[in-house]
Amino acid sequence: MQTEGYFSSLCVSTTGVNATQVLDCSGQDEQFSLVFTIASFLFSFLMLPNGVLFDRFGTTVARLFGITLYTTGTLMMAFSTAALSNLMFPALALMASGGNMLLLTNLQLGILFGSHRSTVITLYNGSIGSSAALFLVIKLLHEAGIFFLPSFLFLSACSVLHLLRTFFLLPRGKIPHPLPDGYTCGITCGKSKTLSLEQITAEGNNQPMTEEVKDVPDQEKSLRECLKSRLFWWHLLWLSVMLLRHYLYIGTLNPMLQRLTNGDPSLVSWYTNAFAITQLCAVLCAPWNGLIFDRNKGKPSTEGESEKEADLRASVLSLFLTALQCVLFSVCACLPSLPLQYFTFVLEVINRSFLFGGNAAFINVAFPLCHFAKLYGLVLALSSVFSLLQYACFALVNGPLHGDPLYVNIGVSLLILLAFIHPLSVFLHCRSLASQRAISASS
Numbered sequence: 428m429q430t431e432g433y434f435s436s437l438c439v440s441t442t443g444v445n446a447t448q449v450l451d452c453s454g455q456d457e458q459f460s461l462v463f464t465i466a467s468f469l470f471s472f473l474m475l476p477n478g479v480l481f482d483r484f485g486t487t488v489a490r491l492f493g494i495t496l497y498t499t500g501t502l503m504m505a506f507s508t509a510a511l512s513n514l515m516f517p518a519l520a521l522m523a524s525g526g527n528m529l530l531l532t533n534l535q536l537g538i539l540f541g542s543h544r545s546t547v548i549t550l551y552n553g554s555i556g557s558s559a560a561l562f563l564v565i566k567l568l569h570e571a572g573i574f575f576l577p578s579f580l581f582l583s584a585c586s587v588l589h590l591l592r593t594f595f596l597l598p599r600g601k602i603p604h605p606l607p608d609g610y611t612c613g614i615t616c617g618k619s620k621t622l623s624l625e626q627i628t629a630e631g632n633n634q635p636m637t638e639e640v641k642d643v644p645d646q647e648k649s650l651r652e653c654l655k656s657r658l659f660w661w662h663l664l665w666l667s668v669m670l671l672r673h674y675l676y677i678g679t680l681n682p683m684l685q686r687l688t689n690g691d692p693s694l695v696s697w698y699t700n701a702f703a704i705t706q707l708c709a710v711l712c713a714p715w716n717g718l719i720f721d722r723n724k725g726k727p728s729t730e731g732e733s734e735k736e737a738d739l740r741a742s743v744l745s746l747f748l749t750a751l752q753c754v755l756f757s758v759c760a761c762l763p764s765l766p767l768q769y770f771t772f773v774l775e776v777i778n779r780s781f782l783f784g785g786n787a788a789f790i791n792v793a794f795p796l797c798h799f800a801k802l803y804g805l806v807l808a809l810s811s812v813f814s815l816l817q818y819a820c821f822a823l824v825n826g827p828l829h830g831d832p833l834y835v836n837i838g839v840s841l842l843i844l845l846a847f848i849h850p851l852s853v854f855l856h857c858r859s860l861a862s863q864r865a866i867s868a869s870s
Contacts (some may be wrong), residue, residue, distance in 0.1 A: 431575075432509035434458040453682075453825050460678045462515050464818045467674050470523035471811030477528045478804030485600040486532050490593040493528025496521045498586040505579035527807075529589065530555050531800060534787055535602045538796075546717030548791060549784025553713020563703030604796045653794045653802060657852060662793070663806055665746065665849035666786050667813040668842050669753045673779050675817040675839060676760050679824065679832060687765040698768060705772040713780035719745045720788050738792035740857045742785075746850035749785050752778040753843050761836040 437454035481489040500521030507514035530551060537547040565578045598612040653659060680702065681695070688694035720741055756774035759767060790803050820839070824832045 433507075433512040433515065435509060456682045456685075457821065457825060458512075459681070460821045461818060462519060463678045464674070464815065464821075465516060466519035466523045467678075468811045468815055469520045470527050471670070471807040471814070473524040473808075474527050474531065475801070475804035475808035477524070477531055478800035478802075481528070481531055481601075481800045486535075486597050487593060487599045489528055490532050490589070490597070493525045493532070494586050494589045494593070495525070496528070497525030497589075498583050500525060501579045501583040501586075505576050505583065507575070526555070526558075531803070532597070534791075534799075534803070537791070538602045538604050538606065543717075543721055545720035545788040545791065546714050548787045549713040549715075549717035549720075549780070550710065552784040552787055553710040553780045555709075555783065557707050557710040563700060563706075566700075566703070648795050650798050650801060653798055654805075658793055658856065659802070659806075661849040661852045662786075662789060663809055665750065665846045666782070666806060667810040668846050669750070669778070669782050670810050671814045671816055672753060672757050672760075672839050672843055673775065673782070674814045675820055675835075676756075676775060678817050679821055682825075683832065684768075687763060687768070694765075698765070701769060702772050705776045708773075709776050709780045712777045713784040716745055716749070716781045716784045717788060719748070720785075720792070735792070736857060736860055739853055742789050742792060743850050743854045743857070745781070745785050746789065746853060747847070749778065749781040750843070750846035750850065752781060753846065754840065757836065757840040757843055761833065761840060763833070 434455045435452075437458055438450050438452040439454065441451045477489065477493070480492065500518045500523075503514050503518035503521065507518060533551045534548055536551070537544040540547045561582075565575070568578055569575065596612075602612065603610065681699070684695045684698050688698070720738075722741075752774065756771065756778050759771040759774055786806065787803060790806065791799060794802055820832075820835045824835055828834060
């Protein structure tokens with residue numbers, strides 16, 4: 428985008444050392460950072476209204492709305508030029524908000540996989556991370572002489588695949604939990620049993636009390652009770668501080684590479700490509716977190732422990748490892764070493780995969796599924812408000828700190844330490860429930 432002259436009017440000529448004239452493009456970098464900040468903010472913030480829309484109208488309506496937003500965004504990008512640089516703001520915002528709706532409607536598919544539910548949920552979250560590598564393909568095509576117009580028109584045409592999947596492979600409403608006997612959705616081979624909403628409700632109410640549905644009191648917990656819980660607010664803090672670290676790193680990646688390479692465009696392009704390639708691995712890293720969840724859930728529970736308590740206990744290791752990874756990633760991001768960035772890229776993609784996948788998996792096991800979309804959307808919306816601090820940090824680096832992000836990186840790294848409160852809180856909560864159970868058993 429920079430080579431095409433997007434926001435090039437913000438570059439100004441200044442006097443450098445030995446009275447030489449140099450081109451200062453910090454204003455251009457800041458504008459690109461603002462585009463990224465707004466798009467990343469809307470990706471998370473609009474998850475709340477999207478969750479309400481999904482809960483109210485079901486899968487088909489929600490996906491059609493998301494596909495419309497996404498396709499409009501790709502068309503805007505296709506017809507944007509250096510003269511129409513400001514089209515990037517609505518274009519990326521629409522692509523982000525449409526993409527998060529498609530993600531939200533896909534997360535319900537984890538219900539179909541029973542004990543592997545968390546693995547499937549984290550896999551879908553990882554695929555969103557890997558999708559960033561698509562822009563590497565567009566960048567390489569552009570370097571090979573193919574303009575942005577045909578690339579983004581092709582992406583717009585791919586929305587037909589989303590439409591076909593919406594109408595033929597997904598339910599019109601929502602996938603129920605627990606799954607009734609014989610439930611199917613989409614095109615299936617052989618005999619299948621198609622259930623109406625009334626039949627699903629009736630069969631769900633008449634099912635025997637199995638391990639999957641024995642936590643009925645928790646299923647009846649209201650949304651207000653969920654929002655008042657300590658688990659919700661500590662989880663919000665856990666997500667917010669780490670999300671800020673990732674958005675700040677990605678938003679300042681290009682200026683950082685410019686500084687470490689002394690402005691060498693070939694080196695900057697090389698490291699940018701390396702970062703984009705590592706994003707492809709997100710879809711491979713994300714299921715590891717789900718496997719940690721599901722493996723620990725499969726361990727024998729203590730006597731009298733409910734399924735919900737066992738799932739919560741299983742989440743502690745995942746929450747702790749994610750926070751630990753983020754600390755390591757942040758420390759590496761603080762060090763001004765160019766070769767070290769390869770390792771930093773790897774840590775970033777692993778931690779981001781764990782973060783987004785673990786967020787969805789924790790909400791899935793800690794709160795009733797009937798509130799999943801709303802709580803998932805609310806957590807991301809509130810954390811996105813906190814992540815707006817990234818733009819203030821970027822302005823601070825470009826202004827008073829004269830391009831040196833060291834002190835900002837150290838401050839954010841210290842802030843990440845607050846994320847360890849969440850796994851400790853979940854652990855103490857589970858231990859408290861176990862103590863109450865032991866007292867009740869002895870009395």
